[in-house]
Amino acid sequence: MAERKLLQRDSDDEGSLLSRLGTDSPKPRVKFGGMFCNVEGAYENKTLNFESYNSSPQSVRRHVKVKNEEKCWSDTFSDTGSVSNFSSVSETRPSGDRAIGTEIGSSRGQIVYQTGPGHNREHNGKRETDRLIIKGGKIVNDDQSFYADVYVEDGTIKQIGENLLVPGGVKTVDAYGHIVIPGGIDVNTSLQTSQLGMSPSDDFYHGTKAALAGGTTMIIDHVVPEPGASLLGAYDQWKDIADRGSCCDYSLHMDITRWHDGLFEEMESLVKNKGVNSFLIFMAYKDKFQSSDSQMYEMFGIIRDLGAIAQVHAENGDIIDEEQKRLLELGITGPEGHVLCHPEEVETEAVYRAITIAKQANCPLYITKVMSKSAADVIAKARKKGMVVYGEPITASLGTDGSHYWSKNWAKAAAFVMSPPLSPDPSTPDYLNSLLSCGDLQVTASGHSTFSTAQKAVGKDNFTLIPEGTNGIEERLAIVWEKAVATGKMDENEFVAVTSTNAAKLFNLYPRKGRIAVGSDADIVIWNPKETKTISAATHALTVEINIFEGMEVRGAPVVVISQGKIVLEGGKLNVSEGSGRFVPRKAYPDFIYKRIKARSKMADARGVPRGNYDGPVHDVISMTKSVPATPSSRGPQCPGKGPLGPTRNLHQSGFTLSGTQIDDHIPRRSAQRIVAPPGGRSNITSLS
């Protein structure tokens, strides 16, 4: 081995130089069996080079043509080495996330045990046979496409290339004529959030099963604690349910529904120890979940300091509340009332406000559920001004519109009820698809939260009681393909970006998820762009009885879905195992987002003007009404930790200076100081005369 390594070293040095010279610039797309198929290392630049993360010299992984079986095996071993290196990379990455780091740092098998000791043992046996080779497909990542085979073992991708040497007894998956894409990541599902005491009809098992059927191999679900309840408690509850039910890997967002004492400590603990790096704040649902602007500002400051991502449900809850009252008074009780009292401007206004507050707090912002043209426009404009803001259209807003709220069929109209509502403007889906294609919107999700017709019928006489949510977890990839790729708005690479890669980058799952590369998780979808399917409640994998896309014909469908290295969909048959999904922790400070935030917080320091003391006359003030809170009345609850202005702890700055190593040790402290030259010059007159 050592000799070989040395040899490789030498050849690597000049090889890298020479091969870069010769082959780097515009790399021809290699067709399988074409004349370039034998060029050595042709695939290397196309896969992520994990070694570059790593300073340790061991196991430089190269695809040398190895002739005999033995060397092939040694090569495979060095692959395993490189995988564990990849994990240890994440460990050595500067962050205080020790606990998670070691979890990943240990070998793959162990992490499976960690998530749920009860039900993974039996899979372990299965996993040994889980060696797959995907042959003949075109691999599509977000940056480029190329022809190569993929070898999968132990739930990770071990080799990519042509003429791979693999052990015997490997199952071959034929992908000729299809594209091989990273499995979709659905960043917004609510599979466990109950409304009015009713649980969604698709729980973690059914939901993730449907996700896999549609080509989505990872979901990020929203934890919605009851207002006032502990975040950690809700998190544990969610994780417990998901561990038992989920069929694919999952992660969790945390929703902030109410301010209470200890909230900050809980958030800190979630980020540091629990692998949560995103928090959602509601601007709607007045008197239930809604946060005031002050609370949002403070929350954004905390989220930024923790290195997490702020998500908002953007709707002006005050206006909605008033409009709901007005509509009910007018006697409108059907589902059309829902869209009438959630007009588009109300969404747009909230997006605008959230962006303003995030800008002030220098916090990255993620708008969930972009449902209308004008809201998308606000996001696009803010991005042009340089804001770190991301927008998430969902399956429903990309695939259908809000005209169905006026359906004579109550059950159908009610099935579309969700917040923000689908826009009645029929040109909305097209517009959102265009913005998604040009990069103004970045991520797609489903917002999946389904309730049966009987559950929705709770609001049959009052639309405000209809539980909100639509399906979309299964249809997402197909609808984006149909609406955006089949129409020529985006290409297959952008398709991968918006369905998987961007989400992985934003939420710090990259490159473990969202890319087909050596060392990444084997969450792979073999996609047939030509297959045509009609969406219907009769055939979907969900339990809900109405599908909002009923009758829609879509091109593009998954042929084979591989999750955690196992084939879960093949030949139209789903083969999922309840509880096999692992919790995927996410670290704070995703590079994709925080590089800019860090640079900005260095610049953003405001400086006072050094002046002499004012020594002129001072008017006597009799009553200082301003400092007295004039009406302790009804101006929104004071947030905790804010009441007395005395010597309280500064929540924005000091959350991290109490113990030794800090989560943000790698961020340089704000030390640069910009001196503002005062426009008025340097005179120091303090009074006029």
Place this chain on the structure above:
Amino acid sequence: MSGQGYQGKKNIPRITSDRLLIKGAKIVNDDQSFCADIYMEDGQIKQIGENLIVPGGVKIIDAHGRMVMPGGIDVHTRFQMPDRGMTSVDDFYQGTRAALAGGTTMIIDHVVPEPGASLLSAFEQWREWADSKSCCDYSLHVDITEWHKGVQEEMEALVKDHGVNSFLVYLAYKDVFQLTDSQVYEVFSVIRDLGAIAQVHAENGDIVAEEQRRILEQGITGPEGHVLSRPEEVEAEAVNRSVTVANQTNCPLYITKVMSKSAADVIAQARKKGTVVYGEPITASLGTDGSHYWSKNWAKAAAFITSPPLSPDPTTPDYLSSLLSCGDLQVTGSAHCTFSTAQRAVGKDDFTLIPEGTNGAEERMSLIWDKCVVTGKMDENQFVAVTSTNAAKIFNLYPRKGRIAVGSDADLVLWDPDVIKIISAKSHNSNVEYNIFEGVEVRGAPLVVISQGKMVLEEGNLHTTEGCGRFVGRKPFSDYVYKRIRARSRLAELRGVPRGLYDGPVCEVSLTPKTMTPASSAKTSPAKQAAAGAQPVRNLHQSGFSLSGAQVDDNLPRRNTQRIVAPPGGRANITNLG
């Protein structure tokens, strides 16, 4: 003759000179300019034309072809404004005197009731102050500093009986004046039903409060903290929000003090989308910028404190005057509210305590002429529109004010477009010792100012009379604003979908947390909480007017047309699937 004082006020014996003839004038209205003579009597314009036949003994002013325009209307002043026991140094006498010296012949001042105090008594208080001191005609806006049921009734009384047709709502000054979005929604609905105009002080008070705390914690206590804690986006956000609420309530909206480019852009865009919204840049935002907040001279820096603050972007004045010229902004005010340096020094160690407000009542006309007309951005007619006519139209003073026409009030300005003046605290008429436009050279100034038919400025001398200003009542449903609002409210009727009853299975719900108000939630307005208690509540949006005989909005047709929406799903009446 004509000695009958208005509203029981005695006029002063220069009455004999109250017949005026302006000869050879170029009359400038907002729509056209033409040459004619003007004859005035009894404070009114009686004749316009050439070779007028006038009685003898008339005082003749020869205009020599100079422009005569309607006197300026300053829609936003805060004279004699109380702030924490202090009173701004320019009271109604000093303030209106300064206004007249600059060519403004009418002001509309803001009544600011202390939270908890009655609107009506505050209004009476302001009337008393102004009646005894004002030198020119005036009117009053009323600010809504808190919201409850009683306020609504008082607003009704103010509109019907007291000639108020505009109310200002604060989105800033958290815990003092600020209203929540729900409250703003309710206030706007009431305002629309009353036929008044909603004004908004647009800044996000929540963000401002947080930023103030942060900046004080950083140890920044000087006036620059004021502008750092109120960044431009905070203003633009609040403008956007109030436009949204106004759209929902179908209420005409008027944004006071447009200070930044982005706020002006939001207004311009909303207008392009059809919202009935008006924007008011002020003298300070048109004439100077916020770089002075960083002045080493504390007194100077503090003199610029106003909210929203002047934008530190030096291109702002230019941009705002361009938007004013192209019609995206419509009205100019001064927001004149001055405090002496000693009063400002209350906040010498904490910028949040510095009383807010700048001067500008006197400089407004000259500055706009200099920035807009001299530079060729607008012509003299547009100048008249933005300084006077538009304001008169929006606030229903037109054509009594804002136009030179037979029957209009004799509030005129003879304008000299060529005179060059340097603005300075030494020569201005305000009481304050610091002028924020100190040293600015402006071209264009009034030569003669005629207010209520009397010459008050002549050859550089002011002849004002304390207390001769009349209160000018303003009626609701200003045509200029409400013609569109009416048409829209007819269209805005919402219709439900007639469906058969849903007869499928219904899930049992044990608890309904949505209808149960969480105990600690203090977000609802008092009016709403009261309403929540009693179920058969009166509909606040609709029924404010059906109790007595003649109504303030009798001229408004009732909503009776009904638009039938054809349901996209066809006419089937299936209520469950399968």
